[in-house]
Amino acid sequence: MGSALELNEHNFHEVTVDARRLLFHIPSSSLFEADANSSAVIAELRRGASPSEAELGQRLAGRLDGSQLNGVLCDLQSLDIVTRDNSGSVAVFPTVGALPLTTVVLNVNTGCNLSCTYCYKEDLAVPSAGEKMGLDTAVASIEMLLRQSPDQAAYNIVFFGGEPLSNIALIRQVVDFAEQRFKAAGKRVNFSLTTNATLLNEKTIDYLDSHRFGIAVSIDGPKAIHDRNRITIGGQGSYETVARKVGLLLSRYRSRPVGARVTLTRGVTDVKAIWHHLYNELGFAEVGFAPVTAGDLDDFNLGDEELVAVFAAMKELGRHYVEEALQHRSIGFSNLHQLLTDIHEGSKKALPCGAGYSMVAVDKDGGVNLCHRFTGSELPTFGTVQAGLDVPALEDFLNRRLDRTDTGCATCRIRNLCSGGCYHESYQRYNDPAHPVYHYCDLMRDWVDFGIEAYARISRDNPRFFADYISTRRVS
Ligand code: SF4
Ligand code: SF4
DSSP states (O other): OOOOOEEEGGGEEEEEEEEEEEEEEETTTTEEEOOOOHHHHHHHHHHHEEEEHHHHHHHHTTTOOHHHHHHHHHHHHHTSSSTTOOOOOOOOOOOSSSOOOOOOEEOOBOSSSSTTTTTTOOBBBBBBGOBBBBBBHHHHHHHHHHOTTTTEEEEEEESSSGGGGGHHHHHHHHHHHHHHHHHHHOEEEEEEEEEHHHHHHEEEEEEEHTTTEEEEOOOSSHHHHHHHOOOTTTTOOHHHHHHHHHHHHHHHOSSSOOEEEEOOTTTTTOOHHHIIIIISSSSEEEEEEOOOOOOOOOOSSSHHHHHHHHHHHHHHHHHHHHHHHHOOOOOOOOOHHHHHHHHTTTTTSSSSSTTTTEEEEEOOOOBEEGGGGTTTTSSOOOOEETTEEEEHHHHHHHHHOOOTTTTGGGGGTTHHHHHHOOOHHHHHHOOTTTTTTTTTTTHHHHHHHHHHHHHHHHHHHTTTIIIIIIISOOOO
């Protein structure tokens, strides 16, 4: 009796675009055309009963001859889509090697001149009580980066807060130091920051422009939406000021595209209208959305139905993205753009993001945190920039996340794109950053399926889009 054939459902996902059948191969994040023969074999195996090759041949008689069937089975077996006698390769989870640290986030001031109602920052203070980082801590952070990971060609310094521009004096000192230090070491350095825009003026904008800062502005949409939560310490909406400053910024900023970062909280699901305002009316080059689902302040978390509505709205905007991509235009919808980039590059993410691996965040005292969201949190730090990174503790944390044994992620079809989700969401939801984020897996899977279909459609009808807009991240 021949060996029993079975489908390894968690290694592939079928997509139909118009009449074209495609297989998304999960271990390699690659898309394959599924011809009629392989589609017929998969459909037949899906009926179950673990047939032998001979039995399967009988079931498919008249459609495939013996050698065609054998060829299809060999191909599918090499992709681990079909197994014989349950002999599919056992998933081996990677372990973390040397940390390729390239990015340090500096929390230059815990103070902020806004008082956004949903802010997650545990160390947030009003400007008068804000605690600023000193130059010695910033310098020690840069030295730690070079010491820990000396062989990189380029490094990134990200300024965060509170509101980072409330400590522009330190930013200028750090830029002066870093430009000299990295040049002397024969390396490149990039700067970026996320700002609420309120403190921007011509002088600051021109300064940031001359040092090619990557800028993301926190703004939640049109006035009625933005002013619900993004308020001053005195309780006034900040939209008018922010929109005016954004106008000034976009009229003068030349060195890099400027992005908007939108926080979606309870009661806010109209993704397309927000994108329209920020992209078409204010003129941002990119708009990215961060749905809040696991914040400490339950009043601001999107409810289950709202989360469904948010993903439906993201798909609606995604369909517009695809229509425009087919006309060779990019509409700067960052969430889909990033997903298409991951698919295009065949990303196999073992970890959800670079936090704790290629990036760490430093708090005002020099404590090392996984990312900017953890500074000031109760999660213990991973060493200090003065005494050194606690590499064993970081590796232990990352290895716990890398090991998917006994987690839903082990067989999830989007495991190499989602990789268990954001550590900070896990920390807020489960008090354990290594725990996968399980509360909207179905929506995430549906969103990734949508991305695969979008990718397949664009690659069929306008493949040049990827060369011009994805590889180079060019934004119209
Ligand atoms: S968190 Fe959920 S969606 Fe993400 S990989 Fe794990 S099981 Fe899949
Ligand atoms: S842990 Fe979450 S918030 Fe931090 S960098 Fe990763 S995805 Fe972003």
